[in-house]
Amino acid sequence: MKLYYAPDTCSLSPHIVLRELNLPFTLVRVNNQTKRTADGGDFLAVNPKGYVAALQRDDGDVLTEGPAIVQYLADLKPEAGLAPPNGSWQRSRLQEWLNFISTEVHGGFGPLFNRELPPAARDWWRGRLEKRLAYVADALSRQEYLVQDRFGVADAYLYTVLRWAAFFDMDLQRWPAIAAYMARIEQRPSVQAALAAEAAA
């Protein structure tokens, strides 16, 4: 399998999951500006949407959208427990979190990356995002992980997008449960290895 990624982006989430599962994979770095891959390829030929993450199987088929990719990976090794069984109530709970992270947190940070965003719009988006983070903090004050009290794919995704707070001087210590969660996830060998691999490339 190949994971098309760019450092400091949402592709860190499937990268962490691949390492948690000890699956064989190759990392292919994408230049998000030029849409070229580090090995000289045209990323748009891999993913016409033009964004990471993209997972390419050995048969050439490509899966995109982070929440779909991490569930596919977790289901390759169900015994690792990174996602509850398909069809279970807890699986729907996982999907509830993945959708929330995707649309409300990942999507909430999105406009802040736009340097052209007028200050009033920036404040509006930031305020909206902070409400979502307050909800996350409340949940994490009652549980160490998002689903079934164990690390899972939703945690890989939430950790990944919450790292972006640092880009916007958003101090996560304001929500002690989130700060403790980030420190907990960051200690995982899979996370350390993924961060080191992305920094080295």
Ligand SMILES: N[C@@H](CCC(=O)N[C@@H](CS)C(=O)NCC(=O)O)C(=O)O
């Ligand atoms: N809906 C996609 C969004 C992916 C996404 O936002 N990718 C960003 C990095 S976090 C990207 O590659 N952006 C480059 C671009 O849009 O040109 C998913 O959840 O996987």
